[in-house]
Amino acid sequence: MSDDQRFGLARHVILKGPLKLDGGGVLAPVEIAYETYGTLNADTSNAILICHALTGDHHVASAHPRTGKPGWWTRMVGAGRPIDPARHFVICANVLGSCMGSSGPATIRTETGAPYAMSFPVITLRDMVRAQAMLLDHLGVATLEAAVGGSMGGMQVLEWAASFPDRVRAAVVIASAARHSAQNIAFHEVGRQAIMADPNWRGGDYYGRGDPPSAGLAVARMAAHITYLSEAGLHDKFGRKLQDRGEKGFGFDADFQVESYLRHQGISFVDRFDANSYLYITRAMDYFDLAEEHGGLLANAFKGTRTRFCLVSFDTDWLYPTGESRAIVHALNAAGAAASFVELSSPFGHDAFLLDVPQLFGVVDGFIRAGAR
Structure with a gap:
């Protein structure tokens, strides 16, 4: 395995589009910055998509180019980790609307030669996921072995499972929720x-x-x-x-x-x-409400799904408390989906999914390996 494959290959692609948006507009072209780790196997069955949180980026396991700090999830992604480039083709894309290379308000608008600024269209998490799906099409990845994410990343994973159920064999949702609360x-x-x-x-x-x-x-x-x-x-x-x-x-x-x-x-x-x-x-996070997208009933989002789900919460997380994960599990059970759930103990609050919680890595490792058998 080359150094690029082991430590990440930073890429940027401009996709023609157009990308139809929930707000009624379209975006074209669509720029996406992303990183990959490992190699896509012959039958394209080993791809894992990592979805990042609000202020995260695609530098999931490689140094951040501005700060020089290590990737934000090196505890989860890397040699000997639950998501290992020796076994998986790992993809992490900067979300739509961000400022690390994907289309967002700082992007130069072709028609004007100036940044979009506030003329950039208001987007949703579903728009972000549609852009990621465009990237996977570009990469030749029809189906994901798993989609994995914490916080806003977990919301994207839920959206992936609801919007593209045939493209996600397993979904790992950590410290997340199916909608944003008033708080x-x-x-x-x-x-x-x-x-x-x-x-x-x-x-x-x-x-x-x-x-x-x-x-x-x-x-x-x-x-x-x-x-x-x-x-x-x-x-x-x-x-x-x-x-x-x-x-x-x-x-x-x-x-x-x-x-x-x-x-x-x-x-x-x-x-x-x-x-x-x-x-x-x-704003995209505030608009997120998976039940609302499916007739007001969360179970409808997962009706007929064959995706396996793993949900993890933390007992000190008051931003997305355990009750939010339980609500998702109840909906999955109502939809007849295969779902496992665990609440882990940690003093770190919501940020626990980014920090050293060995039980989390054991849960994710076991869940992903079980699907590969």
Whole structure:
């Protein structure tokens, strides 16, 4: 196996389209940035699609080109991992609307020679999945051995199973939900308003000016990041400890370690993400409601499916709590689908799917291997 096959091959493709969108418009052409690992076998039966979360990207197991940090899921994808390029042809595509090479608000519009900005069409998760299906057609992959994802990635996996049931033999849905709750929408709206209230946002027309709405985007990231953690985890890591000082400053600098931590998360985020993309992707997540797409009954989304499902939740995840996964399992049972479910214990909250939780890797490894027998 070559180094490219082992560590990932970064690619970019421009597909003619058109891609019909749920909002009524069309997108053409469709640009998709993606990475592959491993080799597609002769009968094209070993492909696994990794779907990334809100602020993720296609660099699932290779270094991020801007930050230099390792891929975001090297615990799951790699030699000796549950998803191993020695056995699987692994694909991870940057989602539609993002800022890492796929079509989004920062993409140059052919007709104008300028970025789309806020003229980019509002998209849905189903639109994202349709774009991924176009990519798989381009790659010659008719059927996936599995689609795997956590958080928004899990939502895409559910959409894959509902929209393209004959193309997905197995679906792994981790720390996710079948629709966005009012609380989820509320947190996203706080972030969007922070961005749009930044004077540098300029109605989304800030590209090329050298002063993007960094302050607003940082605040949006800070608010969202709180939802990814657990109260117990925050207490254990920070408590009420002060930041580099022996006593309170009686001002509005970062007195507490947790304040400094959140500010760092916000500042580092603006170096790798686009504010308009954040608006578009959070809106796509808010619109997601798989039951609504199928007559108001979630079980209808999986009617007659032959896909095998594995669902995993975490006991400290309050963003997408275990009840959300159980609702999906109940719908799968009602539809007669093959489904397994486990709630894992972790102090990490929602972010547990990205962190070192050995039980998770054992569950995913066993589920994927069982399908290959």
